Amino acid sequence: MKIGIKFKLVSFIALLLLIVITLSSFLVLNGIKIYQNKEAENILLNQKDIFEQYLDENFNADSSKNNGKFELVRATLFNKPWLRTIPASIYDTNGNLLSGFKPDGKLNENNEKDIMIKYAIEGKISYKRDDNVLYFYSPIKYKNNTAAILELQYSTKESNNFYNNIKLMFYGTGSLSLIIGIILGFFYLSNFTKDIYTMRNSVKNIENGNFNNIEPLRRRDELGELSKGLIYMSNTIEKNIKELEVEKNILSRAVKKLQKMDKEQKEFIGNVTHEFKTPITAIKAYADVMGMYSNDISLIGNGTESISKECDRLTSMVDKILKLSALERYDFEIEKKEINIKDLIEQICLRMSGKIKKNKLTLDYKVDDINITADPDNLRHIIINLIDNAIKYNKSGGSIKLSCQKNEDTLQINVTDTGIGMSEEHLDKIFEPFYRVEPHRSSKTGGTGLGLALVENLVKKQKGTIKVNSTLSKGTSFSISLPL
Template sequence: MKHVKKIIKAVLIYLAFFISVGISWSAAYLLMIRIYDRFGRPSSEYLMQLYIVLVGIIISLILMLVFYKVIQGWERIFHKSIIDGIRRISKGDFNVVLEKNKDYGEFEGIVESINEMASELSRMETMRQDFISNVSHEIQSPLTSIRGFAHALQDETLSVANRRHYLNIIEAESVRLSGLSDNLLKLSALEAGSFPFEIKPYRLDKQLREMILASEPQWLRKNIEVEAELEEISMYAVEDLMSQVWTNLLHNSIKFTPQGGFINIRLQTREKRVEVVIRDSGIGIAEEDLPRIFERFYKVDKARSSSGGGSGLGLSLVKKIVEIHEGNVCVKSNPGEGTAFVVSLPVPIK
């Protein structure tokens, strides 16, 4: 389409040139004939034709100059709109959309790039504002609780039981605040590539078994049946980071699985990949929430997540760690039918 536009533009330019030449010679001929009729003809036919040619050249140059000035004026308008758009972006206004129906010629690619850049910067600015808003909200909630219960502890008439209860809440909120800070620092370090990675071989099945046993108090408290089908597999990865993945996914399943439910953890080699599936009989996730499940601070059930101490960073951390190991993680779920998180990793080198 762009090539067709260029061809049409070139044809129009040549056509305009020939038309202007034709008009110039016709005007020169008519003008000189009138002059000759009024003031007399030159002494020779050669001089008469020479004068017509000179006048025709002068008129052609004048027409070309006018044509050039018109084109230059159009280009100035286009240049001004492009410069104004860049200037607005530099000042933080990302709602810039340069009209695509204008003929920018060779600057059309620049215009498209500016529109794409403005759109991407607008999206990033929205994400930044949402991130700041979410961080402020997540920090403010535990701080409000800590401040409120710390003030309540100043009441000397409080019973020992109430005092102990308030102190437990303050401790729990402090742990929650510390966890939020720790997760934010980990995400920042992972994205910057400054996390001290130490890839080494270890038994993935053994690691998963240890994570299941470490979370035993939580799933026993809810009378959840946990099954593990773990193929013996050695893995090359950052062991500490991968333990964070399994801890977050297991705790997530336990949190949203009701009393008497079940959780199944399966590890196997499948289609030249190591696959870990953590399936539960929990409340499930609505279809519209699935695409956003790994976003920072996104909570499917905000009330339940808040009460459970979640910050909405766990799954973001899981996704980032898995991607660092050249793997991928996905979720399959339906409301009321449970959820399955599938982590796929490269087969370790033998």
């Protein structure tokens, strides 16, 4: 059976109070009893000394009349007022009663009187308690010899009544103190244990994941500090769980994405492997025919042109595989350094000018003279990809505009073309690997659906963002924001 902490604490306080009250009562009552005994002993010894002094002054040692014995002057002895305060009897050295006085007229009720008189004859003092009477026997000395035996009967009734009243008072006040102490302890511990139960419920709420049901304690002691610790622990656990859930979701999405990419990569590699055989077979066939008909100029010309086209196809396939491999680069491969963005873009535009002229397009660029810290290879790859897309999906006689400028604490790069554009339904998907807006259009331009996925990946590695706006048949605009 489970015993609650409140019951344990109240029981402990009750037991502690009981021990303290019992021990203090015992010590006080025992002290009172010892004091009463010493007081009675002092009174009796003092009475005995008075007897000895009086008898010493009034005894007559006349050996001729008393045969060598003392004669007690009884007529005057027991008429003394001081003697009437305590009942007394006097015996000779043979134990015979010489004289005595008691207020109630009874003499010598002690059943052990003879034994105690014998001790007194031997020079010893003895006591005996009997109900409310203390019997006292002592030798009376005269010139260092025992002349008689004194018996005193001291009433202890009054002191016993006093002791019993004190004992009852201690029992009463002790019991009352114990009850009051238990009641006060119960009410105090009720509030104390209530706070403990509150913290217990808080711990259970933490165990059950109810982190918002943690009740704080308004205390300025260790329980208050413990309550603050529970709240801090609850908030920390909740925060860690949320972070783990976010990481779990990210990891789950990453796993799904990797599974999808793995499937698409396998399909792509299978397709590329299959497509590699076609141009190689064609090149081998044209080479064999040209060897067989080396004098046929027309055949050699057609063969040379076909072999060139097949080589272009092989080159495009190799580029696709290289782009696919580029998606597997890791963040730690970024090597940032300070570069001048104007110089970098001018170099890229000069490099792309031949391809632009070949496709009968124009390129206008406006770039601010800004120094930034970034990975130059990644940045170069981003801009080349965007310009290359603007060339591929543009119209004959169209234009491309590139701008780069500082906007507060970011670098804004915009690439806009007047090409064929795309509908809104494709805008959220174009950054997915292997996604193609129109498969037949991508096959004409040699697209694999990896270019923009690579661009987005590289932008994110630079801690930047990329957005796209496009209108079908009117053109597309890409906007990149990179932190400075």
